[in-house]
Amino acid sequence: MKIAVASGKGGTGKTSISASLVLARPRVLAIDLDVEEPNLSILLGCAETEALSVTMPSAKIDGSACISCGTCAKACVYGAIAWLGGGIPVINGSLCRGCGLCSRVCPPGAIFEEEQAVGEVRSGKCGGISFLEGRLRVGSVNTVHVIGETVKKAETLGASDWVMDCPPGTACPVAASLRHADMALLVTEPTPFGRSDLEGMLELTADMRIPSALVINKTGIGNVPLEDLCRRFGTEILARFPFSRSAAECGARGESPFKTDAGWAETTRSLWSEIERRFS
Ligand code: SF4
Numbered sequence: 020m021k022i023a024v025a026s027g028k029g030g031t032g033k034t035s036i037s038a039s040l041v042l043a044r045p046r047v048l049a050i051d052l053d054v055e056e057p058n059l060s061i062l063l064g065c066a067e068t069e070a071l072s073v074t075m076p077s078a079k080i081d082g083s084a085c086i087s088c089g090t091c092a093k094a095c096v097y098g099a100i101a102w103l104g105g106g107i108p109v110i111n112g113s114l115c116r117g118c119g120l121c122s123r124v125c126p127p128g129a130i131f132e133e134e135q136a137v138g139e140v141r142s143g144k145c146g147g148i149s150f151l152e153g154r155l156r157v158g159s160v161n162t163v164h165v166i167g168e169t170v171k172k173a174e175t176l177g178a179s180d181w182v183m184d185c186p187p188g189t190a191c192p193v194a195a196s197l198r199h200a201d202m203a204l205l206v207t208e209p210t211p212f213g214r215s216d217l218e219g220m221l222e223l224t225a226d227m228r229i230p231s232a233l234v235i236n237k238t239g240i241g242n243v244p245l246e247d248l249c250r251r252f253g254t255e256i257l258a259r260f261p262f263s264r265s266a267a268e269c270g271a272r273g274e275s276p277f278k279t280d281a282g283w284a285e286t287t288r289s290l291w292s293e294i295e296r297r298f299s
């Protein structure tokens with residue numbers, strides 16, 4: 020089973036839950052798809068042993084062939100080409116998505132493409148755990164491409180069970196992660212902000228027809244009801260992790276509370292049982 024651990028908002032404890040699920044079942048493949056800020060390996064206590072570069076095409080202009088018509092700048096919907104009404108346009112390689120449109124519309128064919136590094140897929144093993152980590156290069160905007168390449172690498176490893184730590188939010192990066200999942204485990208907190216972003220995630224998973232279930236983390240930090248959302252979207256709350264100072268301190272030290280908090284570990288094991296009861 021491929022489980023996507025996601026949350027509408029950051030800071031709900033999504034990565035703590037992902038790490039705990041992996042630590043409770045080390046045979047699952049741990050995949051960090053939060054490529055703008057990957058930190059699952061830290062909570063697992065694993066260090067990478069291999070890194071593969073992720074590249075994609077980036078547009079370049081042959082200044083000797085350019086006739087300064089500005090067509091390319093008008094065509095690029097990503098705003099990657101700056102042209103001030105004369106001279107040779109300037110391409111911002113960090114913003115280029117490698118779509119190839121500018122080279123197709125350039126009248127003299129002055130635009131060509133070169134591969135540029137946009138990130139890495141890192142991998143490693145520790146304590147029986149295999150993990151993969153997508154990591155976006157600083158300054159690059161090609162998040163979805165790095166996520167796609169990380170998943171492609173995962174597919175070559177032959178593991179039937181995955182825990183994917185997804186990016187926060189409800190935009191393209193999380194949709195690009197969810198599309199590889201059999202179910203989405205949505206981590207939220209009982210606060211107004213948590214409820215609002217959870218609703219967005221439930222709408223997204225419903226639109227993508229991905230079965231979902233909830234984990235409420237930090238119970239006691241707020242009392243905003245979430246049960247009505249469960250009824251509306253036909254989903255269930257599978258586990259509740261109480262807010263605790265010790266769990267917060269673990270996170271601050273870069274450790275998983277699964278290793279130090281017996282109650283947290285027990286709730287994680289129970290969560291696995293609930294996932295298997297409902298989704299296997
Ligand atoms: S390849 Fe696409 S994104 Fe890159 S500069 Fe050309 S039109 Fe813009």
Ligand code: SF4
Nearest residue numbers: 085086088089091125
């Ligand atoms: S479309 Fe081609 S020729 Fe026109 S400004 Fe861009 S690079 Fe130069």
